[in-house]
Amino acid sequence: MSARRRAGALLVLLGLAVLALTLPAAAQDAAKEPAYRAFPLLGSRLAVWAIAQLHLNFAAFILGVPIFAVIIEIIGWRTRDARYDWLSHEFVKLTFAAFSTTALLGALLLFLFAGYYPKFWTYMSSIFFPTYGIYAALFFAETFTVYLWYYGWDWLSGPRKGIHVALGVLSNLFGTAILLVANSWVTFMISPAGITESGALKGSVWAAINNYTWMPINIHRLIANIVFGGTIAAAYAAFRFLGATSDEERARYDWMGYIGNFVALSAFIVLPFAGYYLGREIYAFNQTMGITMMGGFMSWLWIIQAILIGVLFLGSNYYLWLGMERIPGSERYRRYVPMMIGILAFGFMVWATPRSMVITLDEARAMGGTHHPVLGFLGVMSAKNTAVNMMILTTFLSFVLYRRANRISTRSWAGAGMLIQWAALVAAAVVVIFYGVYGYFVESLVRIGFSVYQVMAVLGAIVVVMAIDIPMFRGARSTGAIRWGTIAPRSQYVLIILAVTFTWLMGLMGFARSGIRQHWHVYGVMVDKSVDAATPAIGYAANVITVVTIVFFALVMFIFWLGGLSDRGQAGAHGHAPAPLIAGGSDEQA
Amino acid sequence: MRVPVGVKVGLVSLVVMGAYSGYANYIPQVQSKPPQELSLEGGHVTPAQLVKAGEEIFHTKGTCEICHRVGQKGTRAPDLAGIGARAGKTKPGMGAKQYLVESLLQPAAFIVEGYPPIMPAVDKPPIALNRSEVWAVVAFLESLGGTVDVTLDDIPATVGAGGGGAAAAEVKIPGDPKAGEAVFMGKGTCLACHIAGKVGAGKVGPDLSQIARIQTPDYIMAKILNPAGRGTVAGYPKGVMPQTFGQTLSAKEYTDLVAFLLTLK
Incomplete structure (x- = not known):
């Protein structure tokens, strides 16, 4: 990054700080002004929607990537493997380039709120003013820590590497704290707490922060950010792979893409569980809101979500299966692939089956109601929980097979170990299916509890299998080195589709999160009386999400291109170690 | 002619997003409109x-x-x-x-x-x-x-x-929520059957963690004194809740207990 760009980024931060300090005054002025102003051409809602989603996308990326970047750096530091240090630096470089754009979009969002929704902003400030200063301080702390982390990569190497890693950890802690503060604002709008019936703060602001959906969204976003960061980093690597001109470059970006996808997949597997927790808390806060979300006008949104998640599961598995083709010895596991495709495809279909159809009266009479007589049974939570848990188990199996593709255990107890592993997987599948079927015969209150048993069975199987797998394959005999760079090019398009799909999914979930408030700025407290108070239908929302996703990727490509400019013509002069050779040089996956 | 990677990747991305958008526009479109206020007071209506x-x-x-x-x-x-x-x-x-x-x-x-x-x-x-x-x-x-x-x-x-x-009058109960929590956990033995936020573990009766959100003060007060008269919540056994709190609790303990329950939102 040039000195000019650095100065520019600092100016943005300074502007944000001034903004944060002047916002209360702006909010006071706003109280005398009209409740709403109209944004030219687009309308205020669309302007806020687009900028908020773009800001969220960038923020998710710059908060998610450093989490696994520092883990990769620690792996490189402890194993003294320079490849991981290079990779970690590459990942941080990507986020670094996106840092100032995130801040700019955040500032723009604040201007939009203060300018076009002044009454709403005044109200939010009346509750959350004490958190503004904390947010600004955390932002500064994170920025300077990340700057030091990135620019000090070589200065803090060798015996001082521990300090460098600590900086990485610290920047992640500050980043997570920023996430928690920002989440308190958005979750308060969904599930307000700590206020009187007239909306005034009752006591401490902590009660407003610690509302029903705050912690579930903290957890959900933290995991989703890692998935998102992984998919974007993998897509970047895929793009570089497809444009590579040498085997060495292809090998490097094949490996980088694999790591990005591995990170995304690992976090993605647990994301549905965080989603259950969030859904449960929404119901706990307000039954009407929960029912509106799942069974009201938003019910079709979850069918789209099911399709997107189905694509993510199928795509992630397909990428792993393609990746196994470049691993000598993986042939012995090919026979499992048809079975896994079957489970994933069936799970996908079950998850995408709606409970009730929006149909005409004649059609309903012909069908005997709005529920299909046969397929309607697959539209309920019992079937869907079973499907998603089976898909998670299958994806985990894909990963386990990939992990051991070129390794043969030399442990004397390997046979018994594998037997226990298979038993754990089968037992989990039996528990999942048993409670899925049993769920049809009990009341809904009891059925909800079954999902916990299903989740625990899947998580338990994952823990048992990995607890055996790691020691079982330590010091294993290799059947040949992974031929990095020889993976089929279509696999790289899969990585790009995964990134696009996950970004689109984030947009959809953003719409869901806002849409469940319907015509309320703050649910049950502050009514939306603007011209945009109606919550749009899914088609309109999808069009907005697509446009925002296109703009996001256009900006990302531009920023990555800008980031790459500084590297051109000064390879090695940047101060960081050159890219390591990877082609044909590794027996290990990660 | 060799198509640049950027163009190929862009096209794939557009097709994927187009498919998602297309499907979302194909399925039934339901908009949630804000409700209109209806006022019939003072007017004639059939x-x-x-x-x-x-x-x-x-x-x-x-x-x-x-x-x-x-x-x-x-x-x-x-x-x-x-x-x-x-x-x-x-x-x-x-x-x-x-x-x-x-x-x-x-x-x-x-x-x-x-x-x-x-x-x-x-x-x-x-x-x-x-x-x-x-x-x-x-x-x-x-x-x-x-x-x-x-x-x-x-x-x-x-x-x-x-x-x-709009501002609504808040119900003021002249009790001490802290003392009421002690009654809930002690003399009232409510915790044996009910959960109330962070206290209690019983599942014999309904979870009271949000009782003030879903019930009126009138209901809560009457339910303590005359549980059977207020009916039994579906899914829970009938006749378990004692009918004797009106005799066993003092007036202060009763109002303290109500004040505590009204904090559970």
Whole structure:
């Protein structure tokens, strides 16, 4: 990054700080002004929607990537493997380039709120003013820590590497704290707490922060950010792979893409569980809101979500299966692939089956109601929980097979170990299916509890299998080195589709999160009386999400291109170690 | 001609997003419109107009259809077909319109056997129907098999005072919540059967962690003194809650306990 760009980024931060300090005054002025102003051409809602989603996308990326970047750096530091240090630096470089754009979009969002929704902003400030200063301080702390982390990569190497890693950890802690503060604002709008019936703060602001959906969204976003960061980093690597001109470059970006996808997949597997927790808390806060979300006008949104998640599961598995083709010895596991495709495809279909159809009266009479007589049974939570848990188990199996593709255990107890592993997987599948079927015969209150048993069975199987797998394959005999760079090019398009799909999914979930408030700025407290108070239908929302996703990727490509400019013509002069050779040089996956 | 990687990747991405968008536009489109305020006070309205207005509110602002159907059994709430005819026979000593008004404003006062106590009071946010709207909904429900005879005077004048975020009077109970928590965990032995936020572990009775959100102070106060008279929440055993708190608790302990329960939101 040039000195000019650095100065520019600092100016943005300074502007944000001034903004944060002047916002209360702006909010006071706003109280005398009209409740709403109209944004030219687009309308205020669309302007806020687009900028908020773009800001969220960038923020998710710059908060998610450093989490696994520092883990990769620690792996490189402890194993003294320079490849991981290079990779970690590459990942941080990507986020670094996106840092100032995130801040700019955040500032723009604040201007939009203060300018076009002044009454709403005044109200939010009346509750959350004490958190503004904390947010600004955390932002500064994170920025300077990340700057030091990135620019000090070589200065803090060798015996001082521990300090460098600590900086990485610290920047992640500050980043997570920023996430928690920002989440308190958005979750308060969904599930307000700590206020009187007239909306005034009752006591401490902590009660407003610690509302029903705050912690579930903290957890959900933290995991989703890692998935998102992984998919974007993998897509970047895929793009570089497809444009590579040498085997060495292809090998490097094949490996980088694999790591990005591995990170995304690992976090993605647990994301549905965080989603259950969030859904449960929404119901706990307000039954009407929960029912509106799942069974009201938003019910079709979850069918789209099911399709997107189905694509993510199928795509992630397909990428792993393609990746196994470049691993000598993986042939012995090919026979499992048809079975896994079957489970994933069936799970996908079950998850995408709606409970009730929006149909005409004649059609309903012909069908005997709005529920299909046969397929309607697959539209309920019992079937869907079973499907998603089976898909998670299958994806985990894909990963386990990939992990051991070129390794043969030399442990004397390997046979018994594998037997226990298979038993754990089968037992989990039996528990999942048993409670899925049993769920049809009990009341809904009891059925909800079954999902916990299903989740625990899947998580338990994952823990048992990995607890055996790691020691079982330590010091294993290799059947040949992974031929990095020889993976089929279509696999790289899969990585790009995964990134696009996950970004689109984030947009959809953003719409869901806002849409469940319907015509309320703050649910049950502050009514939306603007011209945009109606919550749009899914088609309109999808069009907005697509446009925002296109703009996001256009900006990302531009920023990555800008980031790459500084590297051109000064390879090695940047101060960081050159890219390591990877082609044909590794027996290990990660 | 060799197509640049950027173009190929861009095209793939556009096709993927286009497919998602296309499907989202293909499926049924349902928009959630903000409810319109209805005011009938002071004006002349025929029963037919009232029923029509009530039906509209039932389908829109009232969000009743999320759980209730007319002519179709639901898992969350009773079928309302014929409710106008059977409302007068559901709760002993209560006429049809009184029962319907109570069901809308204090839904937990009487829970139909087999259904969970999840209905919110319709005059409170987020539904926040005003007095005219509650009147119209009662008329619509009466029209489902019964005679429409509800008048505006049957709807309490206080209904809708707190709707839409306007200031509403807060109920002040002259008790000490901290002392009430001690009663809950000690002398009252409530924790043996109920959970209340961070205290208690019993599951014999309903979880009270949000009792102040879903119940009125009147209900909570009456339920402690006369549990059987307020009915048993669906899914829980009948006759377990002692009827003797009116004798065993002092007046202070009772008000403290109520004050504590009202903090559970």
